[in-house]
Amino acid sequence: MTERITAVDTIDVRFPTSVHRDGSDAMNPFPDYSAAYVVLRTSTGDEGHGLVFTVGRGTEIQVAAVRSLAAMVVGQPVDELTADPGALARRLVGDSQIRWLGPAKGVVHMAAGGLVNAVWDLAARRAGKPLWKLLADLTPEQLVAQVDFRYLRDALTEDEALALLRRAADGRAEREQRLLAEGYPAYTTTPGWLGYDDEKLARLCAEAVRDGYRLIKLKVGGDLADDVRRMGIARQAVGPQVRLAVDANQIWGVPEAIGWMRELAAFDPYWIEEPTSPDDVLGHAAVRKALSPIRVATGEHVHNAVVFKQLLQADAVDVVQIDACRVAGVNENLAILLLAARFGVPVCPHAGGVGLCELVQHLAMFDFVAVSGSTEDRAIEYVDHLHDHFVDPVRVTGGRYLAPTAPGMSGQIRPESLAAYRFPDGPQWADTAATPDPVTP
Numbered sequence: 001m002t003e004r005i006t007a008v009d010t011i012d013v014r015f016p017t018s019v020h021r022d023g024s025d026a027m028n029p030f031p032d033y034s035a036a037y038v039v040l041r042t043s044t045g046d047e048g049h050g051l052v053f054t055v056g057r058g059t060e061i062q063v064a065a066v067r068s069l070a071a072m073v074v075g076q077p078v079d080e081l082t083a084d085p086g087a088l089a090r091r092l093v094g095d096s097q098i099r100w101l102g103p104a105k106g107v108v109h110m111a112a113g114g115l116v117n118a119v120w121d122l123a124a125r126r127a128g129k130p131l132w133k134l135l136a137d138l139t140p141e142q143l144v145a146q147v148d149f150r151y152l153r154d155a156l157t158e159d160e161a162l163a164l165l166r167r168a169a170d171g172r173a174e175r176e177q178r179l180l181a182e183g184y185p186a187y188t189t190t191p192g193w194l195g196y197d198d199e200k201l202a203r204l205c206a207e208a209v210r211d212g213y214r215l216i217k218l219k220v221g222g223d224l225a226d227d228v229r230r231m232g233i234a235r236q237a238v239g240p241q242v243r244l245a246v247d248a249n250q251i252w253g254v255p256e257a258i259g260w261m262r263e264l265a266a267f268d269p270y271w272i273e274e275p276t277s278p279d280d281v282l283g284h285a286a287v288r289k290a291l292s293p294i295r296v297a298t299g300e301h302v303h304n305a306v307v308f309k310q311l312l313q314a315d316a317v318d319v320v321q322i323d324a325c326r327v328a329g330v331n332e333n334l335a336i337l338l339l340a341a342r343f344g345v346p347v348c349p350h351a352g353g354v355g356l357c358e359l360v361q362h363l364a365m366f367d368f369v370a371v372s373g374s375t376e377d378r379a380i381e382y383v384d385h386l387h388d389h390f391v392d393p394v395r396v397t398g399g400r401y402l403a404p405t406a407p408g409m410s411g412q413i414r415p416e417s418l419a420a421y422r423f424p425d426g427p428q429w430a431d432t433a434a435t436p437d438p439v440t441p
Helices: 059-070 078-083 085-094 106-127 131-136 140-145 158-169 172-182 198-210 224-238 254-267 281-291 305-313 330-343 356-371 415-421
Strands: 005-014 034-042 047-054 184-192 215-219 243-247 269-273 295-298 380-382
Touching: 005 059, 005 415, 034 059, 034 106, 047 059, 047 106, 059 106, 078 085, 078 106, 085 106, 085 330, 106 131, 106 330, 131 172, 131 330, 131 356, 140 158, 158 330, 158 356, 172 356, 184 198, 184 243, 184 356, 198 215, 198 224, 215 224, 224 243, 224 254, 243 254, 254 269, 254 281, 281 295, 281 305, 305 330, 330 356, 356 380
Parallel strands: 184 215, 184 380, 215 243, 243 269, 269 295
Antiparallel strands: 005 034, 034 047
């Protein structure tokens, strides 16, 4: 009998992180880290796990979007899906009716990514490999076949991608051994949430340095005087040799971003992340030109590979920040990694939310082994919360991610956590004190 996908389960799961303002920033002052959690079930009992990260209200809309696409997955032969997830990705993104709601952006695009990532998780489990290893073991030809180049060829052709991957093949085995032995650099945002008081900021910054982090990120953009004070506290806590990055989470227009960052320049910020609208390519270019040598980083809210292409073509970004759940899954992130390598721009993935660290570590490690071949000026974001809810949580020691070794993409949530935090009927939400704040301040 042919093994087929028999069901797609989608669960609204939310964690009340707003209670202690974990994850708080200028644009999202009271987030409840949440996910539309996806489980593919097969006729032989195998499973593939994926998720779409959200921050509370609206997760029910994301769940509905996943369910609207699920019919294109249920009934499909598992061997065909796992042998060529790119075919599924093109089918989900290109559906002639649902595409109207994007195209290739927003809730429906993220829903496609949740399903595509679940297929890759299933493929890696069936192969007995962690996803980064499964990807790294593919040939250049197989990898290129997984990418949709239709809107990218003015910046990167199939032949150019093949040449890039073939060059990276030299030394791939040595880099894999180095990854397993040493891990991958991490940076931390744990100290820098905007809702933390000064004492907590200073204490967590000092702890991060002791834990081996050489890059620490602070949220900014709420109040300029507060940001000047907080940057001074952080710089004193970490010393002159540790990099401090800042993140405005899109709160500014272009002139405000330039003016605000000039006031913070005295504290030697390494980058300014999301200084303005993620859709404003020319605005990012203007900010970069005005603030150099402060770097400009963006990507966690960039809709798709086309916008990344334009940011790179316009010299608008110094640091590309991929997100495992914003674009249409692994396949589109392969395209973005190849574009970044083509333009010689380092990738520092966005992470920190529910499952984002677990998922995106695989993409960064694959990039090191098989695409860019480098960890120079690269690090994966790390935030120390919610990992205990995962079957295969990230492991970070000495400021480095240890390479996962369990099969899959590491996104499986523990059944007891799903039961406890399922919204709105899970017992953790029965207490009205934990109910999401009804109005964003």
